[in-house]
Amino acid sequence: NPLQGQEVTLTLPQGVTSKTGNTVTTNAAGKVDIELMSTVAGEHSITASVNNAQKTVTVKFKADFSTGQAILEVDGSTPKVANDNDAFTLTATVKDQYGNLLPGAVVVFNLPRGVKPLADGNIMVNADKEGKAELKVVSVTAGTYEITASAGNDQPSNAQSVTFVADKTTATISSIEVIGNRAVADGKTKQTYKVTVTDANNNLLKDSDVTLTASSENLVLDPKGTAKTNEQGQAVFTGSTTIAATYTLTAKVEQANGQVSTKTAESKFVADDKNAVLAASPERVDSLVADGKTTATMTVTLMAGVNPVGGSIWVDIEAPEGVTEKDYQFLPSKADHFSGGKITRTFSTSKPGVYTFTFNALTYGGYEMTPVKVTINAVAAETENGEEEMP
Structure with a gap:
C-alpha cells in the first residue's frame, strides 16, 4: 500500500544537487518527485533511503555543447x-x-x-x-x-x-642594387652595393653569408669577401677605386647540398673631370726650321690622375706680325674632342718668328680647364742644316 508522509533521504555524489532538497516527503500516492541538477557530466549513482531501506539508481548528465x-x-x-x-x-x-x-x-x-x-x-x-x-x-x-x-x-x-x-636551403640572390653608380674614381667616393637574398618563396633571408667579388682588384670592396644579410635580407658592401672603368660585380650565396646562387651587376666609376688637369708637351720648341716642311709635334692631355677625361679642345694661335694662316699649317684641326685623354697636333711654317699656341679645354661635365701654352721659335731655313727633331 502507498505510504504517505514518509521522509525519503537522498545521498548525492559531488557535483549533483537536488532542486527539491535532499529530504523529501511522499505524497498520497507514496511517491516523491525529485529534480536533480549537475555541473559534472557523466553517470552518477543516486541513493534514496527510507526507514532503513534504500535503493540506488544511475543517472547521466551530458556536457553542454x-x-x-x-x-x-x-x-x-x-x-x-x-x-x-x-x-x-x-x-x-x-x-x-x-x-x-x-x-x-x-x-x-x-x-x-x-x-x-x-x-x-x-x-x-x-x-x-x-x-x-x-x-x-x-x-x-x-x-x-x-x-x-x-x-x-x-x-x-x-x-x-x-x-x-625563410628557408636557407633555397637561398637565392634576388637583386644587386648599385647606389651611386657613375661615382668619381678618386679613391674616396664610394658606391654602395645592396645584395638582397630571398628563399624559393620570396621570403627575405636574414643571417645568410653573401660573397661579393669584382672583375678587377682595382675596385676595393668593403668588407672584402663576405657579409651577412640583415633583417631586410640585405648584405651591404661599399666600393671605391682610383681607376675609372666599368666593373662586373658577382654576388654568391650557398644553398643546400653545395649548390650556390649567383647574380651579377655592373658598377661604373668615371674620371674626376672637376679636378682634371690639362697639359701640353713640349712647352717650348726653340729652333723649328721654317722651311714649310719640318714639323713640330705637340701632345695635349686631359687627365684626372691616371684616368683620361673626355671633353672638347680648341687652340688659339698667336703668330708673328705679318704672318697669316696661309703661311703655316696646324694639323689636323684647331678644334677637336679628346680620345683617350690625348690629342696630337703638328705644326710647320715657312715664316720664322715666335708662335704661341694656347690650348683650351671644356670637359664633358662642363668644367673649363686652365689653358696651357706651347711656344715655338721658328728660325730661317738657311740657319739650320737638316730637319730639326723634337725633343
Missing part, C-alpha cells in the same frame, strides 16, 4: 621553416562552462592569411574522446601569426603565436 569553449595550445615556440611542409601542431581542448570535456565538438581553427592546414586539410575538426581537436598548419610566407580556435559558444580561444622563417 552550447557553452563549449576552446583552449588552444601549440607544440613549442621554435620557429618552423616557411616551406609548405614544416608544420606546427595546434591542439584545441574543448570544455563547457563547467569544465566538462566535449568529445565530438566541432572546432574551427581561425587561421590568418598566410597560414593554412597541412596538405590542404580542413580548418573544422571534431574533438576526439578526450575533447581534443588537432590541426597541423604550414606557411610559405615568413612571419609571426596569431591563431585562435572556437567551438560551441563561438567565442575565440586564447591566441597562440607561431613563427615561420
